[in-house]
Amino acid sequence: xxxxILCVDDEHMILASLRDQLSNYFGDRYLxxxxxxxxxxxEIIEEFEEDAVxxxxxxxxxxxxxxxxxxxxxxxxxRFPKTIKVxxxxxxxxxxxxxxxxxxxxxxxxxxxxxxxTLLTTLESALAKA
Numbered sequence: 001x002x003x004x005i006l007c008v009d010d011e012h013m014i015l016a017s018l019r020d021q022l023s024n025y026f027g028d029r030y031l032x033x034x035x036x037x038x039x040x041x042x043e044i045i046e047e048f049e050e051d052a053v054x055x056x057x058x059x060x061x062x063x064x065x066x067x068x069x070x071x072x073x074x075x076x077x078x079r080f081p082k083t084i085k086v087x088x089x090x091x092x093x094x095x096x097x098x099x100x101x102x103x104x105x106x107x108x109x110x111x112x113x114x115x116x117x118t119l120l121t122t123l124e125s126a127l128a129k130a
Contacts, residue, residue: 001052001053001054002031002051002052002053002054003029003030003031003053003054003055003056003130004030004031004032004033004048004053004054004055004056005022005026005030005031005032005033005055005056005057005058005059005123006032006033006034006035006041006044006045006055006057006058006059007019007022007032007033007034007035007058007059007060008034008035008036008037008038008040008041008058008059008060008061008064008069008072009034009036009060009061009064009088010036010037010061010063010064010065011061012036014061014088014112015034015036018034018059019032019034021116021119021120022120022123025120025124030056031053033048037064037065037066037067038060038064038066038067038069038071038072039066039067041058041060041072045076045080055080055083056083056084056126056127056130057083057084057085057086057107057123057126057127057130058073058076058083058084058085058086059086059087059088059123060072060073060085060086060087060088060089061087061088061089062087062089062091062092062096063089063090063091063092068096069087069089069092069096069100070087070092070096070097070099070100070103070104073085073087073100073104073106074099074100074103074104076104077103077104077105081105082130084107084126084127084129084130085100085104085105085106085107086106086107086108086109086110086122086123086126087100087106087108087109087110088110088112088114088119089109089110089111089112090111090112090113092109097109107126108122108126110122
């Protein structure tokens with residue numbers, strides 16, 4: 001089964017940066033997908049389900065149009081409890097982070113701007129548990 005990492009952020013520059021960092025670090029070990037909203041992420045998730053692709057990690061922003069990151073991750077956790085969830089944001093409030101930790105089994109919260117090495121080692125340790 002193919003394995004994927006999905007990143008969700010409404011800022012194109014953030015997604016481009018994540019794409020470069022992930023593909024340079026992990027190479028072709030995983031598929032990488034990028035969504036600019038929770039709605040777009042669900043479309044990708046459904047396509048992956050149809051194609052028997054397993055999403056190992058979702059890296060999501062918090063402040064996005066429509067659905068906030070914590071709400072998205074909680075709903076995701078209800079449907080895919082084994083998917084590792086990481087929140088990467090500069091704007092989440094403490095309540096949202098706590099809610100995601102309690103209701104979405106949030107693996108890690110990281111603030112923007114992030115340290116590339118910290119992000120990559122965090123994802124690598126999460127993937128070792130996947």
